[in-house]
Amino acid sequence: MSQPSVLIAGAGPTGLAAALFLDIRGVKARIVDSALQAAPHSRALVVNPRTLDLLADTGVTERMLAEGRRIRGVRFHENGEVLATVEAASMHPRYGLTVLSQERSEALLTEALLARNIHVERGVRAGCVGQDDAEVRVALNGASDGEDGYAAVFAADGAHSDFRKTLEIGFSGSSYPEPWPLYDLPLETTLDLDHAHVMFFPEGMIFLLALNDEIWRVISNMPHPLAKLPAGTVSSEPMWESSFHVAHRVADRCAIDRIALGGDAAHVHSPVGARGMNLGIEDAAAFAMYFAVPGARPMDALERYHRERHAVHKGVVRRVHAVTSMARSSNPLVARLRHAALPWVSHMPALSQRILRTVAGLDHPAPTP
Numbered sequence: 466m467s468q469p470s471v472l473i474a475g476a477g478p479t480g481l482a483a484a485l486f487l488d489i490r491g492v493k494a495r496i497v498d499s500a501l502q503a504a505p506h507s508r509a510l511v512v513n514p515r516t517l518d519l520l521a522d523t524g525v526t527e528r529m530l531a532e533g534r535r536i537r538g539v540r541f542h543e544n545g546e547v548l549a550t551v552e553a554a555s556m557h558p559r560y561g562l563t564v565l566s567q568e569r570s571e572a573l574l575t576e577a578l579l580a581r582n583i584h585v586e587r588g589v590r591a592g593c594v595g596q597d598d599a600e601v602r603v604a605l606n607g608a609s610d611g612e613d614g615y616a617a618v619f620a621a622d623g624a625h626s627d628f629r630k631t632l633e634i635g636f637s638g639s640s641y642p643e644p645w646p647l648y649d650l651p652l653e654t655t656l657d658l659d660h661a662h663v664m665f666f667p668e669g670m671i672f673l674l675a676l677n678d679e680i681w682r683v684i685s686n687m688p689h690p691l692a693k694l695p696a697g698t699v700s701s702e703p704m705w706e707s708s709f710h711v712a713h714r715v716a717d718r719c720a721i722d723r724i725a726l727g728g729d730a731a732h733v734h735s736p737v738g739a740r741g742m743n744l745g746i747e748d749a750a751a752f753a754m755y756f757a758v759p760g761a762r763p764m765d766a767l768e769r770y771h772r773e774r775h776a777v778h779k780g781v782v783r784r785v786h787a788v789t790s791m792a793r794s795s796n797p798l799v800a801r802l803r804h805a806a807l808p809w810v811s812h813m814p815a816l817s818q819r820i821l822r823t824v825a826g827l828d829h830p831a832p833t834p
């Protein structure tokens with residue numbers, strides 16, 4: 466058996482997708498994760514058309530579509546009234562917005578890897594020892610302690626990336642001060658299941674999305690959002706309750722020599738727009754395409770990865786930040802602007818297409834070899 470030429474640190478959606486895309490292109494990779502088990506709770510809930518396109522040749526798309534639920538668009542509400550509805554039907558020739566828990570998306574990627582005889586090595590923390598013209602040396606701590614050399618590392622080790630810190634790459638950006646509560650819980654409601662819902666209040670917003678006929682995800686930037694649900698909505702005991710902080714940050718570089726950063730290691734932003742996991746899977750696809758170009762030297766492939774992905778990351782995070790700031794703002798002037806402008810969105814095809822293309826991950830060209 467030939468030695469793997471790429472070490473993938475992290476088996477979240479980004480790392481799993483990288484292992485799959487590399488294997489399909491004939492590059493042998495080893496994938497390790499410091500956690501003993503995959504995360505039990507789902508952060509991402511929406512798989513977007515760009516991801517379904519990228520995974521179409523792997524068999525995962527078919528399974529995501531079979532398990533997932535398609536939603537038709539987004540409704541915006543204020544004071545108990547629908548301000549606007551943006552329909553997603555025409556967004557993409559084949560795919561729509563597919564609701565599927567991140568936990569299931571990761572499980573389907575893992576099964577596709579197992580079918581190719583690729584196993585995630587769990588309980589193994591990877592760390593960078595150093596790199597030179599010949600290789601990058603990686604320390605592996607855990608079940609299999611040791612040090613190995615690889616042609617390249619794809620660091621998909623999450624927002625607190627060890628590799629980003631070891632390489633002293635800045636993570637520029639800003640955070641919102643308020644905690645964002647999150648609930649997955651049964652709701653009895655008249656809100657329709659086929660749309661995501663955004664409700665505006667003078668002090669912030671609530672986002673609601675049905676995971677299935679019974680369970681809804683509720684996210685807000687206000688404390689106690691369950692007390693502000695529409696009249697007649699009855700909530701039961703949450704199956705998951707958490708809270709998180711929202712930051713908008715982009716790594717100052719997403720590759721140095723033989724080490725590339727992908728997914729949350731390279732960019733974080735608010736869940737508004739449902740882009741994080743999807744953008745990470747696109748990073749994985751780009752990395753595999755550039756690395757597998759016949760005759761390309763690893764360092765040149767990674768320099769290209771930095772050049773092209775860094776521009777994409779900055780653009781996406783900027784757009785998501787702008788939309789999130791508009792949605793969460795309690796500034797009365799912004800609230801008035803939102804109230805006046807939103808009803809026009811559905812009558813302005815150019816603007817609603819722009820919003821949809823952002824949510825669908827189609828606001829920039831797909832990576833190509």
Ligand SMILES: Cc1cc2nc3c(=O)[nH]c(=O)nc-3n(C[C@H](O)[C@H](O)[C@H](O)COP(=O)(O)OP(=O)(O)OC[C@H]3O[C@@H](n4cnc5c(N)ncnc54)[C@H](O)[C@@H]3O)c2cc1C
Nearest residue numbers: 475477478479499508509510511591623728729741742743
């Ligand atoms: C509330 C919420 C809702 C969201 N909704 C959406 C959505 O609808 N759509 C969407 O696309 N995104 C969404 N996101 C974002 C999405 O969850 C993340 O962007 C995604 O999980 C990033 O994947 P990743 O693989 O890059 O990182 P992670 O999922 O964080 O995985 C990193 C992995 O690396 C491992 N690791 C860490 N350090 C090391 C090391 N040194 N060596 C080995 N392994 C290591 C960790 O154990 C972990 O398994 C949401 C996020 C939140 C918080």
